[in-house]
Amino acid sequence: MSDSRPTHLPNRRPRGIYLDYQATTPTDPRVVEVMLPWFTEQFGNPHSDAHAYGWDAEEAVERARGQVAASLNADAREIVFTSGATESNNLAIKGAARFRRSHEGRNRVVTLETEHKCVLESTRALAREGFETEILPVRPDGLVDLDRLGAALDERTALVSVMAVNNEIGVIQPLPAIAERVHAAGAWLHVDAAQAVGKVPLDVVTAGIDLLSLSGHKLYGPKGVGALYVRRRPRVRLEPLFDGGGQERGLRSGTLPTPLCVGLGEACSLASAEREAEASRLEGLRQAFLAAIEAKLGPIAANGSLEARIPGNLNLCFPGAPADKIMAAARGLAVSTGSACSSAAVEPSYVLRALGLSDADAACSLRIGFGRMTTAEEVGRAADLLAAAVVAVRAAAAAAE
Template sequence: MPGRKNIYLDYNATTPVDPDVLNAMLPYFSENFGNAVSDHAFGWDAGEAVENAREQISGLVNCKPSEITFTSGATEAANLGLFGFCERYRNKGNHIITCKTEHKAVLDSMKALERRGFELTYLEVDPEGNIDLKQLEEAINSRTILVCLMLANNETGLIHPMDKIEKIVHSANVKLMSDITQAVGKIPVDLEKLNLDLAIFSSHKIYGPKGVGALYINKNNIVRIDPYFFGGGQEKGMRPGTLNVPGIVGFGKAAEIALFGMEVENERILKLRNKLEKELKNIEGAKINSEDADRLPNTTNVSIDNIDGNLLLRKLNSLAISRGSACTSNTIQASHVLKAMGLSDEQGLSSFRISMGKYTSREEIEFAVKEITNISSLLRKTMV
């Protein structure tokens, strides 16, 4: 159909760079191009920009600027945090607890740690995606050094009760790490209140540039990690290499914008999500996954019975929606998150995620509902 507009509904995968973020970044490509550690005016200007961004980001998540270490993204931050922490504290124990529904960036790192001799416990989840807090408590033993649980799930939007988790973990004198990537910028995240020991998040989920993220290391809790990379003294020796000044500046600006616009935007997005889900549930065989759980306001995960999910996504070619995580969406297999929640392979393959953002309009949601409804009906008829 000539001139048809494609509608983007995959904001949990990535977001477009906010125009104000781009404008903040541009001077650091060509005018203020100095290396942030150079000892002259160009370097000093770049260094000041980096520290200003560190303050902006710490303001969004309520922590000390010095607790933020810049990385190339949340995946690198996960590797740096997990390997750096676990190897440093290996003499105290080799047991780690995580969950079956974590992001692949964490799960793949856990598999690598297992190959290095660490023992892993993977917590089960109920049909909504919630962990059993009693199972968590019982899984902790004298060799446990770390619990790693995400704050909000990237596929279903489910939010774990981190306040309760923190009390259980710290009362056992164990450290707590969390992937807060999907939560930051969508819901208030207060690291001081959450009392996490380590946390990871990234810029491109909050309308900042790709290629920059952060590792949070709680100074009050006296957490130490061993360097995982070598070759320079940047970022206190934790992440050596020339700093990505334009990206960091963009990350900071995106954090500043997110902080001041979050409450109003959440109300608007939640109304759109409620409208979307109400109408999608009119489709024969449709089910909202994690519907009754505490969720992010922008995320909907839907299963439609007796539908070829791969064909559905191909037919919905004017809608940018996702089968699940962007890191695994090119692999045609049922989501590990949905399978952990008890869905069959067939149900998992007939599921998709819609994630909205600040440029999503009511008209786009109405169009998406019509398209999904019509294509689902068409596919069901051809399957009969």
């Protein structure tokens, strides 16, 4: 039998060690197991109310809705299923701002310059609609300047959007303190929690959160599904982004993907049940990795607060060694930069520049993410690979001078 592959398929590359858990996570096998029947055996439309196929699917979706809600200490009726955090963020920011301007005359939206692109672009889209917007700087450690935030709020403010955990540097924002200032101005607080759910304690009631976005593939669930928490009391109201059959209380029309909703619910339940033990394990792996690589390279600067940070994240700067060259040299190690491609040019991370890093230092920084499937043995090998790559890149640069 020939072992040739169809020419239209890409060659499979060696898998290596995966340390890019902030980009995405593998779907937990336990999640896959509960999803599978809903693709084939129980394939009904959850909005079909005339027969058992639809009833079973609806029951599964509502069970999943309850699981997502429980992970946030929310009511199941406050959970709206979406395609992921990008859609949830768009719906929360645009929907809340448009509703409040139309009904209350509030015409101002505030966010931080280290937010995810979909939050920043949603805010800029509102500016083009005539909203007054302000994108605030952060402190050098990546955390919000609470006094600066307070000064930006007034009776015109409709919404403030702040990420719970930054996707590049992993810092954890002080949500209760932020909510106190936001609510004092009569504004609503939206939180992008895609990187936070299952990693840090999240209670929408005690934290004072009005709207919260999450995504399945960031917490070992499937890609293509997420949710938006919309507070019921006091009521938060949104204008929907698009029209249709009125599903999800009219906020998000369209047929719900039962298998994906079931997977998201299971992923939230598992993450909640295992969060504390997993956080402790990841903290140990992170400390071991940092100690191993510093033993080879000397002290390394971490970007963002190391204290207010999720345990599975590091963002490290290696001066004199551009990140793209490190990754090319560290074959078999999957890490990432905070860079984004624009017009075929790699630009330094806007998040790192917001912390005050020079373009050169930002370009020499790597994001390293540990996760549920990371082993201690992998951490040791990864530290060796990365340190050797940095040494090689620096040596090549010195030889070229």
